[in-house]
Amino acid sequence: MKIPSPAKKYLRAVRRQLPCGHREKRRYIVDLKLAVLPYMLLHPDATAEELCSRFGSPQSIADSYLSTADTSDLAKLHFQKRRLELACASLFLVLVVGSSIVIRANDRRIPKENAMTISGSIPLSSLPSASLETLFNELQYVPTNTQTAEEQKWRTVNGIGALLDSRSEASGAEEPKTPVTKALLTDFINEAVWDCRLRLGAAETADPSDLDEDAVMTLEEGKSAAQSQLDALTAFLAEVEQNATEENAPAFWVRYWTEVLELPIPQGYAY
Amino acid sequence: MNYRDQFKKGTVEMMVLALLMEEDLYGYQLSQLISERSGKAIAVPEGSLYPTLYRLVEQGCISDKKVQIGRRMTRVYYHLELTGLLRLREMYAEYQTFTDGLHSLLSGFARSMEEIIS
Numbered sequence A: 001m002k003i004p005s006p007a008k009k010y011l012r013a014v015r016r017q018l019p020c021g022h023r024e025k026r027r028y029i030v031d032l033k034l035a036v037l038p039y040m041l042l043h044p045d046a047t048a049e050e051l052c053s054r055f056g057s058p059q060s061i062a063d064s065y066l067s068t069a070d071t072s073d074l075a076k077l078h079f080q081k082r083r084l085e086l087a088c089a090s091l092f093l094v095l096v097v098g099s100s101i102v103i104r105a106n107d108r109r110i111p112k113e114n115a116m117t118i119s120g121s122i123p124l125s126s127l128p129s130a131s132l133e134t135l136f137n138e139l140q141y142v143p144t145n146t147q148t149a150e151e152q153k154w155r156t157v158n159g160i161g162a163l164l165d166s167r168s169e170a171s172g173a174e175e176p177k178t179p180v181t182k183a184l185l186t187d188f189i190n191e192a193v194w195d196c197r198l199r200l201g202a203a204e205t206a207d208p209s210d211l212d213e214d215a216v217m218t219l220e221e222g223k224s225a226a227q228s229q230l231d232a233l234t235a236f237l238a239e240v241e242q243n244a245t246e247e248n249a250p251a252f253w254v255r256y257w258t259e260v261l262e263l264p265i266p267q268g269y270a271y
Numbered sequence B: 001m002n003y004r005d006q007f008k009k010g011t012v013e014m015m016v017l018a019l020l021m022e023e024d025l026y027g028y029q030l031s032q033l034i035s036e037r038s039g040k041a042i043a044v045p046e047g048s049l050y051p052t053l054y055r056l057v058e059q060g061c062i063s064d065k066k067v068q069i070g071r072r073m074t075r076v077y078y079h080l081e082l083t084g085l086l087r088l089r090e091m092y093a094e095y096q097t098f099t100d101g102l103h104s105l106l107s108g109f110a111r112s113m114e115e116i117i118s
Helices: A005-017 A022-042 A048-055 A058-068 A071-097 A129-139 A147-171 A182-205 A219-243 A249-258 B003-008 B012-020 B027-037 B046-058 B082-117
Strands: B062-069 B073-080
Touching: A005 A022, A005 A048, A005 A058, A022 A048, A022 A182, A022 B046, A022 B073, A048 B046, A058 B012, A058 B046, A129 A147, A182 A219, A182 A249, A219 A249, B012 B027, B012 B046, B012 B062, B012 B073, B012 B082, B027 B046, B027 B073, B046 B062, B046 B073, B073 B082
Parallel strands: none
Antiparallel strands: B062 B073
Protein backbone atom coordinates (compact mmCIF):
# COMPACT_ATOMS: atom_id res chain seq x y z
CA MET A 1 0.00 0.00 0.00
CA LYS A 2 1.31 3.41 -0.93
CA ILE A 3 2.08 5.43 2.20
CA PRO A 4 1.01 9.02 1.56
CA SER A 5 3.58 11.70 2.15
CA PRO A 6 1.70 13.49 4.99
CA ALA A 7 1.44 10.17 6.86
CA LYS A 8 5.16 9.52 6.40
CA LYS A 9 6.06 12.99 7.66
CA TYR A 10 3.74 12.64 10.64
CA LEU A 11 5.00 9.18 11.62
CA ARG A 12 8.61 10.29 11.24
CA ALA A 13 7.98 13.32 13.46
CA VAL A 14 6.33 11.14 16.10
CA ARG A 15 9.18 8.66 15.99
CA ARG A 16 11.74 11.43 16.56
CA GLN A 17 9.90 12.72 19.61
CA LEU A 18 9.16 9.44 21.36
CA PRO A 19 11.21 9.26 24.57
CA CYS A 20 11.57 5.50 24.78
CA GLY A 21 13.82 2.66 23.70
CA HIS A 22 13.97 1.50 20.09
CA ARG A 23 11.98 -1.65 20.58
CA GLU A 24 9.12 0.18 22.24
CA LYS A 25 9.38 3.00 19.69
CA ARG A 26 9.09 0.52 16.86
CA ARG A 27 6.06 -1.17 18.43
CA TYR A 28 4.38 2.17 18.90
CA ILE A 29 5.01 3.33 15.33
CA VAL A 30 3.71 0.02 13.91
CA ASP A 31 0.50 0.36 15.96
CA LEU A 32 0.09 4.01 15.06
CA LYS A 33 0.60 3.25 11.39
CA LEU A 34 -2.14 0.59 11.58
CA ALA A 35 -4.49 3.39 12.67
CA VAL A 36 -3.18 6.15 10.39
CA LEU A 37 -3.20 4.27 7.09
CA PRO A 38 -6.92 3.34 7.15
CA TYR A 39 -7.67 6.95 8.06
CA MET A 40 -5.67 8.14 5.05
CA LEU A 41 -7.64 5.75 2.83
CA LEU A 42 -10.85 7.48 3.91
CA HIS A 43 -9.32 10.96 3.91
CA PRO A 44 -6.74 10.94 1.09
CA ASP A 45 -6.29 14.72 1.22
CA ALA A 46 -5.57 14.85 4.92
CA THR A 47 -2.57 16.95 5.84
CA ALA A 48 0.01 16.32 8.53
CA GLU A 49 -1.74 18.96 10.67
CA GLU A 50 -5.02 17.09 10.41
CA LEU A 51 -3.24 13.89 11.44
CA CYS A 52 -1.87 15.74 14.47
CA SER A 53 -5.35 16.87 15.36
CA ARG A 54 -6.82 13.39 14.93
CA PHE A 55 -4.09 11.24 16.47
CA GLY A 56 -2.20 13.70 18.62
CA SER A 57 0.78 15.94 17.97
CA PRO A 58 4.23 14.38 18.32
CA GLN A 59 4.81 16.50 21.41
CA SER A 60 1.55 15.47 23.10
CA ILE A 61 2.33 11.82 22.38
CA ALA A 62 5.78 12.26 23.91
CA ASP A 63 4.18 13.94 26.94
CA SER A 64 1.74 11.07 27.37
CA TYR A 65 4.65 8.62 27.29
CA LEU A 66 6.48 10.55 29.96
CA SER A 67 3.40 10.80 32.14
CA THR A 68 2.92 7.01 32.09
CA ALA A 69 6.56 5.96 32.35
CA ASP A 70 7.96 4.63 35.61
CA THR A 71 10.76 6.70 37.07
CA SER A 72 12.93 3.58 36.87
CA ASP A 73 12.25 3.33 33.12
CA LEU A 74 13.13 6.98 32.66
CA ALA A 75 16.29 6.54 34.71
CA LYS A 76 17.21 3.52 32.59
CA LEU A 77 16.64 5.50 29.41
CA HIS A 78 18.75 8.36 30.73
CA PHE A 79 21.51 5.91 31.66
CA GLN A 80 21.33 4.33 28.21
CA LYS A 81 21.71 7.75 26.62
CA ARG A 82 24.79 8.42 28.72
CA ARG A 83 26.23 5.09 27.66
CA LEU A 84 25.49 6.01 24.06
CA GLU A 85 27.46 9.22 24.47
CA LEU A 86 30.38 7.21 25.80
CA ALA A 87 30.03 4.68 22.97
CA CYS A 88 29.90 7.42 20.32
CA ALA A 89 33.00 9.03 21.78
CA SER A 90 34.75 5.65 21.61
CA LEU A 91 33.58 5.08 18.05
CA PHE A 92 34.76 8.51 17.00
CA LEU A 93 38.19 7.65 18.39
CA VAL A 94 38.27 4.46 16.35
CA LEU A 95 37.16 6.17 13.15
CA VAL A 96 39.55 9.06 13.51
CA VAL A 97 42.62 6.82 13.41
CA GLY A 98 41.76 5.08 10.17
CA SER A 99 39.12 4.37 7.50
CA SER A 100 37.71 1.00 8.68
CA ILE A 101 37.43 -1.14 11.85
CA VAL A 102 39.22 -4.23 13.13
CA ILE A 103 37.10 -6.98 14.64
CA ARG A 104 39.30 -9.59 16.23
CA ALA A 105 37.84 -13.00 15.41
CA ASN A 106 37.51 -14.32 18.97
CA ASP A 107 34.40 -15.91 17.63
CA ARG A 108 34.93 -18.57 14.96
CA ARG A 109 31.41 -17.76 13.59
CA ILE A 110 32.62 -14.53 12.03
CA PRO A 111 33.57 -15.35 8.45
CA LYS A 112 36.86 -13.87 7.34
CA GLU A 113 35.23 -12.00 4.50
CA ASN A 114 33.24 -9.99 7.06
CA ALA A 115 36.30 -8.72 8.88
CA MET A 116 36.96 -5.11 8.12
CA THR A 117 40.47 -3.98 8.70
CA ILE A 118 42.43 -1.01 9.55
CA SER A 119 45.77 -1.38 11.13
CA GLY A 120 46.91 0.55 14.12
CA SER A 121 43.40 1.52 15.24
CA ILE A 122 41.71 0.80 18.54
CA PRO A 123 39.89 -2.51 18.03
CA LEU A 124 36.24 -2.79 19.07
CA SER A 125 37.24 -5.80 21.13
CA SER A 126 38.95 -3.44 23.55
CA LEU A 127 35.71 -1.59 24.31
CA PRO A 128 33.73 -2.59 27.40
CA SER A 129 30.66 -4.76 26.83
CA ALA A 130 28.32 -1.99 27.99
CA SER A 131 29.60 0.33 25.25
CA LEU A 132 29.42 -2.44 22.68
CA GLU A 133 25.83 -3.22 23.64
CA THR A 134 24.84 0.39 23.20
CA LEU A 135 26.70 0.57 19.91
CA PHE A 136 24.97 -2.63 18.77
CA ASN A 137 21.53 -1.17 19.57
CA GLU A 138 22.11 2.34 18.27
CA LEU A 139 24.21 1.69 15.18
CA GLN A 140 21.36 -0.18 13.52
CA TYR A 141 19.39 3.04 13.26
CA VAL A 142 22.18 5.28 11.98
CA PRO A 143 21.16 6.44 8.50
CA THR A 144 23.62 5.95 5.66
CA ASN A 145 23.85 7.57 2.25
CA THR A 146 24.96 4.70 0.03
CA GLN A 147 24.32 1.01 -0.34
CA THR A 148 28.00 0.28 0.39
CA ALA A 149 27.89 2.22 3.65
CA GLU A 150 24.65 0.46 4.57
CA GLU A 151 26.22 -2.96 4.03
CA GLN A 152 29.35 -1.91 5.94
CA LYS A 153 27.18 -0.77 8.80
CA TRP A 154 25.39 -4.13 9.02
CA ARG A 155 28.65 -6.06 8.86
CA THR A 156 29.82 -3.99 11.80
CA VAL A 157 26.58 -4.56 13.68
CA ASN A 158 26.78 -8.32 13.11
CA GLY A 159 30.41 -8.35 14.15
CA ILE A 160 29.65 -6.49 17.38
CA GLY A 161 26.80 -8.91 18.07
CA ALA A 162 29.04 -11.91 17.56
CA LEU A 163 31.72 -10.36 19.79
CA LEU A 164 29.17 -9.80 22.55
CA ASP A 165 27.92 -13.37 22.18
CA SER A 166 31.42 -14.76 22.47
CA ARG A 167 32.10 -12.72 25.61
CA SER A 168 28.83 -13.90 27.04
CA GLU A 169 29.75 -17.50 26.36
CA ALA A 170 33.19 -17.04 27.87
CA SER A 171 31.95 -15.41 31.05
CA GLY A 172 28.82 -17.48 31.48
CA ALA A 173 25.50 -16.60 29.94
CA GLU A 174 23.55 -13.86 31.68
CA GLU A 175 19.99 -14.43 32.63
CA PRO A 176 17.83 -12.83 29.97
CA LYS A 177 15.69 -10.00 31.29
CA THR A 178 12.63 -11.50 29.62
CA PRO A 179 12.49 -15.27 29.21
CA VAL A 180 12.68 -16.22 25.55
CA THR A 181 9.69 -18.35 24.77
CA LYS A 182 8.42 -19.77 21.52
CA ALA A 183 5.47 -17.36 21.70
CA LEU A 184 7.74 -14.32 22.16
CA LEU A 185 9.94 -15.39 19.28
CA THR A 186 6.93 -16.01 17.04
CA ASP A 187 5.57 -12.54 17.89
CA PHE A 188 8.87 -10.93 16.92
CA ILE A 189 9.02 -12.80 13.63
CA ASN A 190 5.38 -12.01 12.81
CA GLU A 191 6.00 -8.34 13.51
CA ALA A 192 8.99 -8.36 11.17
CA VAL A 193 6.94 -10.20 8.51
CA TRP A 194 4.20 -7.59 8.80
CA ASP A 195 6.78 -4.85 8.51
CA CYS A 196 8.24 -6.41 5.36
CA ARG A 197 4.81 -6.79 3.79
CA LEU A 198 4.10 -3.12 4.42
CA ARG A 199 7.41 -2.21 2.80
CA LEU A 200 6.77 -4.56 -0.10
CA GLY A 201 3.31 -3.11 -0.58
CA ALA A 202 4.76 0.39 -0.62
CA ALA A 203 7.43 -0.66 -3.12
CA GLU A 204 4.85 -2.19 -5.45
CA THR A 205 2.83 0.97 -5.87
CA ALA A 206 5.26 3.77 -5.08
CA ASP A 207 6.42 6.42 -7.48
CA PRO A 208 10.09 7.45 -7.56
CA SER A 209 8.99 10.77 -6.09
CA ASP A 210 7.73 8.88 -3.03
CA LEU A 211 11.21 7.86 -1.99
CA ASP A 212 12.51 9.52 1.14
CA GLU A 213 15.39 11.95 1.01
CA ASP A 214 17.58 9.36 2.71
CA ALA A 215 16.64 6.45 0.44
CA VAL A 216 19.62 4.34 -0.47
CA MET A 217 17.98 2.12 -3.05
CA THR A 218 15.97 2.34 -6.22
CA LEU A 219 12.39 1.13 -6.05
CA GLU A 220 13.33 -2.18 -7.63
CA GLU A 221 16.21 -2.72 -5.21
CA GLY A 222 13.97 -1.84 -2.29
CA LYS A 223 11.34 -4.29 -3.47
CA SER A 224 13.91 -7.01 -4.02
CA ALA A 225 15.47 -6.47 -0.59
CA ALA A 226 12.08 -6.49 1.13
CA GLN A 227 11.14 -9.69 -0.73
CA SER A 228 14.43 -11.38 0.27
CA GLN A 229 13.89 -10.45 3.88
CA LEU A 230 10.29 -11.63 3.74
CA ASP A 231 11.28 -14.97 2.21
CA ALA A 232 13.92 -15.52 4.89
CA LEU A 233 11.49 -14.61 7.66
CA THR A 234 8.70 -16.81 6.28
CA ALA A 235 10.98 -19.83 6.00
CA PHE A 236 12.33 -19.27 9.49
CA LEU A 237 8.85 -18.85 10.93
CA ALA A 238 7.82 -22.19 9.45
CA GLU A 239 10.90 -23.80 10.98
CA VAL A 240 10.16 -22.24 14.36
CA GLU A 241 6.55 -23.36 14.31
CA GLN A 242 7.56 -26.89 13.43
CA ASN A 243 10.71 -27.41 15.48
CA ALA A 244 10.92 -24.84 18.27
CA THR A 245 10.14 -25.84 21.83
CA GLU A 246 10.33 -23.87 25.06
CA GLU A 247 13.72 -25.47 25.74
CA ASN A 248 15.37 -24.64 22.43
CA ALA A 249 13.60 -21.30 21.88
CA PRO A 250 16.68 -19.32 23.05
CA ALA A 251 18.80 -21.00 20.38
CA PHE A 252 16.26 -20.05 17.71
CA TRP A 253 16.27 -16.54 19.17
CA VAL A 254 20.02 -16.21 18.61
CA ARG A 255 19.67 -17.56 15.06
CA TYR A 256 16.93 -15.05 14.35
CA TRP A 257 19.12 -12.10 15.28
CA THR A 258 22.39 -13.35 13.82
CA GLU A 259 21.30 -15.21 10.68
CA VAL A 260 17.78 -14.34 9.62
CA LEU A 261 17.98 -10.61 10.23
CA GLU A 262 21.52 -10.23 8.97
CA LEU A 263 20.22 -8.98 5.63
CA PRO A 264 20.47 -5.19 5.45
CA ILE A 265 17.15 -3.65 6.32
CA PRO A 266 15.96 -1.85 3.22
CA GLN A 267 16.25 1.84 3.78
CA GLY A 268 14.12 3.54 1.24
CA TYR A 269 10.71 3.80 2.77
CA ALA A 270 11.50 5.16 6.20
CA TYR A 271 8.49 6.07 8.33
CA MET B 1 -0.23 27.51 29.40
CA ASN B 2 -2.58 24.60 28.90
CA TYR B 3 -3.51 23.68 32.46
CA ARG B 4 -6.05 21.14 31.36
CA ASP B 5 -3.29 18.94 29.96
CA GLN B 6 -1.61 19.03 33.35
CA PHE B 7 -4.81 17.97 35.09
CA LYS B 8 -5.33 15.20 32.55
CA LYS B 9 -2.11 13.45 33.50
CA GLY B 10 -2.79 10.71 35.97
CA THR B 11 -6.46 10.38 35.08
CA VAL B 12 -6.28 8.98 31.56
CA GLU B 13 -5.73 5.51 32.98
CA MET B 14 -8.85 5.78 35.10
CA MET B 15 -10.90 7.04 32.15
CA VAL B 16 -9.78 4.13 29.97
CA LEU B 17 -10.54 1.52 32.63
CA ALA B 18 -13.96 3.06 33.29
CA LEU B 19 -14.93 2.97 29.62
CA LEU B 20 -13.70 -0.58 29.16
CA MET B 21 -15.92 -1.64 32.03
CA GLU B 22 -18.87 -1.25 29.67
CA GLU B 23 -17.54 -3.06 26.62
CA ASP B 24 -14.41 -3.93 24.65
CA LEU B 25 -13.23 -0.93 22.65
CA TYR B 26 -10.47 0.01 20.26
CA GLY B 27 -8.26 3.08 20.42
CA TYR B 28 -10.31 5.47 18.34
CA GLN B 29 -13.52 4.51 20.13
CA LEU B 30 -11.86 5.22 23.49
CA SER B 31 -10.70 8.61 22.25
CA GLN B 32 -14.15 9.48 20.92
CA LEU B 33 -15.99 8.36 24.04
CA ILE B 34 -13.68 10.33 26.33
CA SER B 35 -14.50 13.44 24.34
CA GLU B 36 -18.26 12.78 24.10
CA ARG B 37 -18.82 11.71 27.70
CA SER B 38 -16.86 14.68 29.04
CA GLY B 39 -18.88 17.09 26.93
CA LYS B 40 -15.75 17.80 24.88
CA ALA B 41 -14.00 19.10 28.00
CA ILE B 42 -11.36 16.39 27.81
CA ALA B 43 -9.60 15.50 24.57
CA VAL B 44 -7.18 12.59 24.42
CA PRO B 45 -6.17 11.89 20.81
CA GLU B 46 -5.82 8.26 19.87
CA GLY B 47 -2.06 8.43 19.54
CA SER B 48 -1.73 9.75 23.08
CA LEU B 49 -3.71 6.80 24.43
CA TYR B 50 -1.27 4.14 23.30
CA PRO B 51 1.34 4.62 26.05
CA THR B 52 -1.39 4.26 28.68
CA LEU B 53 -2.84 1.23 26.91
CA TYR B 54 0.57 -0.45 26.64
CA ARG B 55 1.24 0.15 30.33
CA LEU B 56 -2.15 -1.27 31.32
CA VAL B 57 -1.61 -4.36 29.15
CA GLU B 58 1.84 -4.92 30.69
CA GLN B 59 0.36 -4.69 34.16
CA GLY B 60 -2.41 -7.13 33.30
CA CYS B 61 -5.19 -4.60 33.85
CA ILE B 62 -6.42 -4.98 30.31
CA SER B 63 -5.79 -7.42 27.48
CA ASP B 64 -5.61 -6.75 23.76
CA LYS B 65 -6.84 -8.67 20.77
CA LYS B 66 -6.15 -8.01 17.07
CA VAL B 67 -9.19 -8.32 14.86
CA GLN B 68 -8.89 -8.43 11.09
CA ILE B 69 -10.95 -5.72 9.42
CA GLY B 70 -11.05 -6.15 5.67
CA ARG B 71 -8.15 -7.54 3.70
CA ARG B 72 -5.28 -5.48 5.01
CA MET B 73 -6.42 -3.72 8.11
CA THR B 74 -6.42 -4.89 11.67
CA ARG B 75 -7.87 -3.27 14.72
CA VAL B 76 -6.80 -3.85 18.30
CA TYR B 77 -9.61 -4.22 20.80
CA TYR B 78 -8.97 -3.84 24.51
CA HIS B 79 -10.73 -5.78 27.23
CA LEU B 80 -10.88 -5.03 30.95
CA GLU B 81 -9.45 -7.76 33.19
CA LEU B 82 -10.21 -8.39 36.84
CA THR B 83 -6.93 -6.75 37.86
CA GLY B 84 -8.01 -3.65 35.98
CA LEU B 85 -11.41 -3.62 37.63
CA LEU B 86 -9.84 -3.77 41.07
CA ARG B 87 -7.41 -1.04 40.16
CA LEU B 88 -10.24 1.14 38.85
CA ARG B 89 -12.10 0.77 42.11
CA GLU B 90 -8.98 1.72 44.07
CA MET B 91 -8.14 4.65 41.80
CA TYR B 92 -11.67 6.01 41.91
CA ALA B 93 -11.73 5.90 45.72
CA GLU B 94 -8.40 7.76 45.85
CA TYR B 95 -9.60 10.21 43.25
CA GLN B 96 -12.72 11.02 45.26
CA THR B 97 -10.68 11.57 48.42
CA PHE B 98 -8.25 13.77 46.53
CA THR B 99 -10.85 15.91 44.79
CA ASP B 100 -12.88 16.34 47.98
CA GLY B 101 -9.76 17.56 49.74
CA LEU B 102 -8.83 19.83 46.86
CA HIS B 103 -12.31 21.24 46.66
CA SER B 104 -12.41 22.14 50.34
CA LEU B 105 -8.93 23.71 50.02
CA LEU B 106 -9.94 25.81 47.04
CA SER B 107 -13.43 26.79 48.16
CA GLY B 108 -11.99 29.35 50.52
CA PHE B 109 -9.81 30.67 47.72
CA ALA B 110 -12.80 31.03 45.36
CA ARG B 111 -14.64 33.20 47.90
CA SER B 112 -11.56 35.34 48.45
CA MET B 113 -11.06 35.82 44.70
CA GLU B 114 -14.65 36.96 44.28
CA GLU B 115 -14.18 39.50 47.05
CA ILE B 116 -10.90 40.77 45.55
CA ILE B 117 -12.37 41.06 42.05
CA SER B 118 -15.54 42.75 43.21
